[in-house]
Amino acid sequence: QVQLVESGGGLVQAGGSLRLSCAASGRTFSNTAMGWFRQAPGKEREFVAAITGSGRKSSYADSVKGRFTISRDNAKDTVYLQMNSLKPEDTAVYYCAARNSPFIDTTNFSSWGQGTQVTVSS
Numbered sequence: 001q002v003q004l005v006e007s008g009g010g011l012v013q014a015g016g017s018l019r020l021s022c023a024a025s026g027r028t029f030s031n032t033a034m035g036w037f038r039q040a041p042g043k044e045r046e047f048v049a050a051i052t053g054s055g056r057k058s059s060y061a062d063s064v065k066g067r068f069t070i071s072r073d074n075a076k077d078t079v080y081l082q083m084n085s086l087k088p089e090d091t092a093v094y095y096c097a098a099r100n101s102p103f104i105d106t107t108n109f110s111s112w113g114q115g116t117q118v119t120v121s122s
Helices: none
Strands: 003-007 010-013 018-025 034-039 046-051 058-060 068-073 078-083 092-098 116-121
Touching: 003 092, 018 034, 018 092, 018 116, 034 068, 034 078, 046 068, 046 078, 058 068
Parallel strands: 010 116
Antiparallel strands: 003 018, 018 078, 034 046, 034 092, 046 058, 068 078, 092 116
8 A cells, every 4th residue: 555645735826837746655756646536516537537657658638738747756755736727617625546557547546635726716
């Protein structure tokens, strides 16, 4: 089981930027594909982005392509989500997640963080 702690959420105006961080422990980080998900009030949790253990390949939801960037620093056991050009519809609780594999996927994540709130005002 991987322990995950997110940080970096907050309140931002539309068009602004935020960077989320997720610190991991409990598993060799470079062997762990990571992802970000979000859940808005009254909606199901949805995939946002994922990255392989090596960091060489990433995947994004269509709704965030070109605006969000997932990256990782394996020396720091940390994954990031840089969010630019934020929109009110990006408002949600954002969750970091880990897979028991270095390979990318949009599902089958076994460990989850506690979530961090992102609120985008119009």
